[in-house]
Amino acid sequence: MxxxxxxxxxxxxxxxxxxxxxxxxxxxxxxxxxxxxxxxxxxxxxxxxxxxxxxxxxxxxxxxxxxxxxxxxxxxxxxxxxxxxxxxxxxxxxxxxxxxxxxxxxxxxxxxxxxxxxALIDGVKAIGAKKIAIVTPYMKPLTNMVIEYIESEGIKVTDSISLEVADNLEVGRLDPLNLVTIVDDLDVSEADAVVLSACVQMQSLPAIQKVQDKLGKPVLSAxxxxxxxxxxxxxxxxVVPNAGYLLSEEFNSAHAGK
Structure with a gap:
């Protein structure tokens, strides 16, 4: 049962x-x-x-x-x-x-x-990332607050993109597959991992595995x-299939019991 x-x-x-x-x-x-x-x-x-x-x-x-x-x-x-x-x-x-x-x-x-x-702070730390690049739907002042918060937890934000959508309903309507090309403008050269959506309203699940395969770096979201x-x-x-490195069998088998 x-x-x-x-x-x-x-x-x-x-x-x-x-x-x-x-x-x-x-x-x-x-x-x-x-x-x-x-x-x-x-x-x-x-x-x-x-x-x-x-x-x-x-x-x-x-x-x-x-x-x-x-x-x-x-x-x-x-x-x-x-x-x-x-x-x-x-x-x-x-x-x-x-x-x-x-x-x-x-x-x-x-x-x-x-x-x-x-959970996002814990997830970044779980994969051992010290530096991350992030994408948010927020206006830049709110993105800056998020960056300050993350950095107060000992994680460096190397670059960010703010899509500047203030209406929360509109955030939920953003096409998640656009993130596959949006990350082309994100400098990930110094980042250990990428937070594809630092917002639980901005959809990213359909793009996470695609962007991870594209960048060759761990990709996660809130x-x-x-x-x-x-x-x-x-x-x-x-473990969840096709949801990026944090929820992968590969990562969790390697860190079982930790």
């Missing part, structure tokens, strides 16, 4: 991608590992424009979302908005995860709570890192 895992997603109200890419990765895993099943349950925080002010206002709602999802007795919760965390200043993912874990625990649901922001961290928290081998 298959083991079923309930995953709770805390998402911006205008996010249309996390409930697409995370299930896609884990459905691909289900085809590979027959005795696992995943279900997905969301709670939403109001947000339409990706601005520092609106992100801060939205973040307050994350406590309510964690409480609602803990009612469903999910096996793990993921706060799926990277820039909402990173725009609050260095180290905020630790404070957020701790606070939301407390909310769930006080509702008799002591389950792991992760954030896409913390969504890929979120799946990696969720699987680790559930004590499952973090």
């Amino acid at each position: 298959s083991k079923e895992y309930r995953l709770g997603l805390i998402v911006p109200s205008s996010n249309t991608t996390m409930e697409k890419e995370i299930p896609a990765m884990l459905k691909a895993r289900e085809e590979m590992i027959q005795d696992e099943k995943f279900t997905f349950h969301s709670s939403r925080m109001r947000m339409m424009k990706v601005t520092k002010e609106e992100l801060a206002k939205m973040d307050i709602d994350s406590d309510r979302c964690a409480l609602e999802l803990s009612d469903a007795r999910c096996d793990a919760l993921a706060y799926a908005c990277l820039v909402a965390i990173m725009s609050q200043g260095p180290g905020y993912h630790c404070l957020s995860e701790s606070r939301l874990s407390k909310v769930a625990k006080e509702n008799s649901a002591p389950v792991p709570v992760i954030s896409s922001a913390g 969504a890929v890192s979120t799946v990696y961290k969720l699987l680790k928290e559930l004590t499952l081998k973090p």
Whole structure:
């Protein structure tokens, strides 16, 4: 009999991608590992424009979302908005995860709570990358906040591209395969790895393996890192086909038990 895992997603109200890419990765895993099943349950925080002010206002709602999802007795919760965390200043993912874990625990649901922001940091460190190049959909001031946050964690950002799309719905409509050519303008010469989407709303999954094959360097995203961290928290081998190096059998076999 298959083991079923309930995953709770805390998402911006205008996010249309996390409930697409995370299930896609884990459905691909289900085809590979027959005795696992995943279900997905969301709670939403109001947000339409990706601005520092609106992100801060939205973040307050994350406590309510964690409480609602803990009612469903999910096996793990993921706060799926990277820039909402990173725009609050260095180290905020630790404070957020701790606070939301407390909310769930006080509702008799002591389950792991992760954030896409913390997961991206952990994912980059897991593959041993010290320097990365990134692509974001944000306006440049928000991209700079993301860079400062990442660099506060001891990871150097060698180059970045900001697509400067402020409307979160429009971010979700961007063609992910355009990233295959967008990276031609990204200087990856000094980078150990590439973050193809430092945003869980900007789709990148269909392009990740293509760009990795093109560049010959590890490629990951905030969504890929979120799946990696969720699987680790559930004590499952973090492997998903065609989702880049972090979730590859090659990487995880080499780092089993670490």
